Amino acid sequence: MSADTLVLKGRKVVGGVAEGEALVTRQTISGWGGVNPMLGIVTETRHELRGVSFKDKILVFPGAKGSSAWSAMFHMARLAGAAPKALLFNEMTTKVALGAVVMRIPAITDFDRNPLEVIETGDWVKVDADRGLVEVRKAALRTGS
């Protein structure tokens, strides 16, 4: 492991491995009324990610909020090929747990460090949910800037 790589440890929510680009938000995400599951974008009026796609991203967020259709919305995103590749989040709720299960993507919570503070949008992230490990390669270092 090189010096530009950070490692976070957490608890497995749904097992599996994935890697990809991080999409980070400090705001909770709403399912029904908050995302377009067909396109994989956030639609909530005042959300900082409004119009941004989470498709194939490692989604790093505080947790789920809003309607009980959260899992069904993200389940449809999986069918439409618009789901994220993995979920990393802080606040456990039934919405996000069931959503991660039916999206069938790796998910981790209960981290030793706050992922919202150490991961930035654009970082390259490897998720090994079976071992509860997240490896983060900083975008800034990766590009040498």
Add this chain to the structure above:
Amino acid sequence: MKLTTHEQSMLDGKDGKARQKAMELLVRYADALGAERFVATDNVAGVPGSTNAFLQKYYQHKGGGGYDAIFSFFDLDSDELIEVPKAGAHTCHLQGGFDPDNWQILGATPESFKISQESEAFIAGRGVQILKTCTPYLAGNVPKKGDHCAWMESSAVVYCNSVLAARTNTEGRESTSAAMLTGVIPDWGFHRDEYRLGSHLVEVDFEIESVMDWGMLGYFVGDAVQERIPVLRGRFAGADLLIRHKHFGAAAASSGGVEMYHIAGVTPEAPSVEAAFGGRKPLEVIPYGRAERRRTYDNLNSKASDPQVDYVMLGCPHYSLEQIKGACAMLEGKRVSANCNLWIFTSRAVKAVSDTQGLSKQLRDAGAVLLTDTCSSISQAIPPGTKVAALDSAKQTHYLPAFMNIQAWFGSTQDCINAAVTGRWNGVAP
């Protein structure tokens, strides 16, 4: 996870393929939550088998399409097609689909109405009660204190926990459909005593009176505490009236993720502030005064500027009989403006009583329409050409403008009825 003999036998397939697949999903879900066991439930409220055009099309070529396929692959997230048996637990269907008497008003196509009727017949045949409402507690499903439930619909969940003192998490489509077959749900969150204690204290410094006041307070509180558990202290007029709790909880569950609240001296698990916190200290004390109320009102009305109102929607959450009676009284001797539509949404059960009482006719005579099963946000149906709506629900105001790309005013029921009659918004800020 520790499974009982019965749960293990369902998981092993001894009670049939469907219950096995449902248990497999529930075990995956319980593992994700970190739950150690299940709790038995005999009160499930979900949307089993409900269908939209996307799902209908997606599963057309998988397992031969049809409702068994949708239930197997989507509701149970199973890779195998199963035949859906009768529900194992008492289960009701929440809102959704189209009012069977007025689907044309809602702009449904004959095809989409047919799909909605077919999926309803399918699920009714599995023993599910077709309540078709977001307020099952106003349509015959009233759990008692301590009952373990598996409910969807955030406004019903918060009512179930806070007002009825029954126990449910905010379940989803897949977990309720699995619970309908198995009669179990993960023993996590609101099923457990320690999880139900308050986290934040909200000090309300003026008397909360009208339904509109309760709605604004709920919207403020949800935003302030997000998914935590607020304890409110203050003076509340009509705190025993379920309509006020219905609007408060729905608002708090849409601006945040509030699944339970306590009002000291009012709600059953809060004989006092101290009891509601279980002896712990609040994480934060949040003041709510007239300035906060005004800010909440302005925030709710920030998406409206045009005073010409062409649509008034009432019935989020679904109106109670008292609320329909109230709307009739406000409309007495008046008529809905030719430039405006007034739609009021309720459950089939309440509509049946409204018919008997002559209330449905009074509304019709005044130019309003009483509709069932859905609402404008759920069905994404508004009168053609609507640009500006008026709403008496903070929850509907939260969702509708974003869904339909329209303006929406928020105010009292009287403000909304006035708008329907005059075609103009004259709501007064508190």
